[in-house]
Amino acid sequence: MKKLINKIPDVITEQMQGMLAAHPEIEISLEPKYIKRASATRKGKVAIISGGGSGHEPMHGGFVGTGMLDAACPGEVFTSPTPDQMYECAKATQNEGGVLFLVKNYTGDIMNFEMAAEMLNAEGIQTQNIIIDDDVAVKDSLYTAGRRGVGTTVILEKIVGAAAEAGYDLNKCADLARKVNSRGRSMGMALTSCIVPAAGKPNFDIDEDEIEIGVGIHGEPGRKRISHTTADEITQMLTTAILEDKDYSRILREWSFSNNGWEEKELTSDAFKSGDQMIALVNGMGSTPISELYTVYRKLHEICSAKKITLARNLVGSYITALDMQGCSVTLVRADDEILKFWDAPVLTPGLRWGV
Amino acid sequence: METIKQAQVINWLEKTAHVIGENKDYLTKLDSDIGDADHGFNMERGFNKVLEKINELAASEDLQAVLKNTGMTLLSSIGGASGPLYGSFFLQAALPLEGKTELTVEDLANSFGKGVDGIKARGRASKGEKTMIDTLEPAIDALLLSVKNKDSIETALSNMLAAAEEGMKFTIDMIATKGRASYLGDRSIGHQDPGATSSFLILKTLKESIIQPNS
Ligand SMILES: Nc1ncnc2c1ncn2[C@@H]1O[C@H](COP(=O)(O)OP(=O)(O)OP(=O)(O)O)[C@@H](O)[C@H]1O
Ligand SMILES: [Mg+2]
Numbered sequence: 001m002k003k004l005i006n007k008i009p010d011v012i013t014e015q016m017q018g019m020l021a022a023h024p025e026i027e028i029s030l031e032p033k034y035i036k037r038a039s040a041t042r043k044g045k046v047a048i049i050s051g052g053g054s055g056h057e058p059m060h061g062g063f064v065g066t067g068m069l070d071a072a073c074p075g076e077v078f079t080s081p082t083p084d085q086m087y088e089c090a091k092a093t094q095n096e097g098g099v100l101f102l103v104k105n106y107t108g109d110i111m112n113f114e115m116a117a118e119m120l121n122a123e124g125i126q127t128q129n130i131i132i133d134d135d136v137a138v139k140d141s142l143y144t145a146g147r148r149g150v151g152t153t154v155i156l157e158k159i160v161g162a163a164a165e166a167g168y169d170l171n172k173c174a175d176l177a178r179k180v181n182s183r184g185r186s187m188g189m190a191l192t193s194c195i196v197p198a199a200g201k202p203n204f205d206i207d208e209d210e211i212e213i214g215v216g217i218h219g220e221p222g223r224k225r226i227s228h229t230t231a232d233e234i235t236q237m238l239t240t241a242i243l244e245d246k247d248y249s250r251i252l253r254e255w256s257f258s259n260n261g262w263e264e265k266e267l268t269s270d271a272f273k274s275g276d277q278m279i280a281l282v283n284g285m286g287s288t289p290i291s292e293l294y295t296v297y298r299k300l301h302e303i304c305s306a307k308k309i310t311l312a313r314n315l316v317g318s319y320i321t322a323l324d325m326q327g328c329s330v331t332l333v334r335a336d337d338e339i340l341k342f343w344d345a346p347v348l349t350p351g352l353r354w355g356v
Numbered sequence: 357m358e359t360i361k362q363a364q365v366i367n368w369l370e371k372t373a374h375v376i377g378e379n380k381d382y383l384t385k386l387d388s389d390i391g392d393a394d395h396g397f398n399m400e401r402g403f404n405k406v407l408e409k410i411n412e413l414a415a416s417e418d419l420q421a422v423l424k425n426t427g428m429t430l431l432s433s434i435g436g437a438s439g440p441l442y443g444s445f446f447l448q449a450a451l452p453l454e455g456k457t458e459l460t461v462e463d464l465a466n467s468f469g470k471g472v473d474g475i476k477a478r479g480r481a482s483k484g485e486k487t488m489i490d491t492l493e494p495a496i497d498a499l500l501l502s503v504k505n506k507d508s509i510e511t512a513l514s515n516m517l518a519a520a521e522e523g524m525k526f527t528i529d530m531i532a533t534k535g536r537a538s539y540l541g542d543r544s545i546g547h548q549d550p551g552a553t554s555s556f557l558i559l560k561t562l563k564e565s566i567i568q569p570n571s
Contacts, residue, residue: 032432075435076401079394082439084432107535111440111478115431143531144538198397199384218392220539
């Protein structure tokens, strides 16, 4: 294993210290670990907080700042953070507008964020959890833990962060987050595996001439393993999986303020169709050159144009990564005026900045 | 009546930390087959924290406080799926133990029964989904049977462990429908569940902390 690290147990701490040194607009806590904005936010503003295993940088810590997240809780590499982190982070961040946790759909993240939300609600700090589950590589939600949370997370954090900045209250932020999730679909692929520092060896084995279609951001198995092929063919496979995905319904849990407990809600993602306008993300998995991502975007644009689907906005780069994996993912989020307005709003974070 | 003493419970927790440490690579290997290769690291991180606190834990005669403190420690250090699950196990297992400084078989059955209910409520899984529940639930059923039969502690723990081991081994042939392994579908068959294995190690260490091998 060749990596730019010092001691393995210090990997997360030292990266946080580096971020702090580089970006005076953020503040960090090491016991327990979280990253938050250095300046207090307006009283009554909803605190938008996310978190998850480390190794997906710049997500989530790199998205803390004006117009996006208020704070983020990093776990160990590829391991969900713990409830005490989320709890302390929320207490330090919230300013009487309640807390919205944005949670990617992994069993560990769901349970840890649920425990934190229970603790906060029990103390009278209104806290809601919205789940992101957009990976179409997972077809079914009945016999699995459901679709994984991937690329839509980046777009959702930007949009909901902007809405909170503009004065949306907790319920409206939660409604918007749910809406963006229901309109997002992603599919990823890997050319190589990735190496978790503590493990010191590749997460999965893949031959020199093989690629994995439908891979997750921790190297979870996808839909199929095939021989390596051209960027155009790969882009075609990813895009087709997204565009041909049918209506998708699943049960997700949210906090019920009236019953003071969890309630199950059915959420349906309508299939995409021609005439839709999209925010598109072509994302690198960590070790993919931008030039290759533009090659993918070229083909994505061509396929969507032919189907009369407009790519109204786009983001091309590495925003939700899998350490040093080579590969990419495509995310499309069906936009409307509200979504586009908040996408275009100013954002100033280490990982994403425009309009300021 | 014979009972499990506070010192034996402390000894169990301390030994568990060592056993988990010794089996770190094994647990991680099982998790690399059907998960994300972190279960051993997660469990070791959590039980190392318990070990750091062992003197503080030992200072409390009250077993409710001991299990609660253990649960909070695991909850804030393991992370992943197993953190909230083992955290919930110990936090819930503490509930029936108010004022107890020693445990009968019945106390143990009640306590662990609540613990498993905690895991099921948190993870919304049930037996047969290829998780730690497949080890723990049969183990608790065996304890309850021992309560009914008025078995000795020794018999109760032996039966508990035999049921746990059988449950753990049943996970090999199961299809995972919860947690990370569920993404594999049929491909999860043929692999023993890492969480079921760590649960077995925890129960095995309990038995060995209380019953000396040649006594
Ligand atoms: N819903 C569930 N109910 C009960 N046990 C579960 C559930 N989901 C997973 N598990 C158990 O957790 C074990 C995996 O724990 P592990 O520490 O590896 O967490 P993880 O799933 O990798 O979390 P993360 O993805 O955040 O790293 C599985 O082997 C299984 O026994
Ligand atoms: Mg794991």
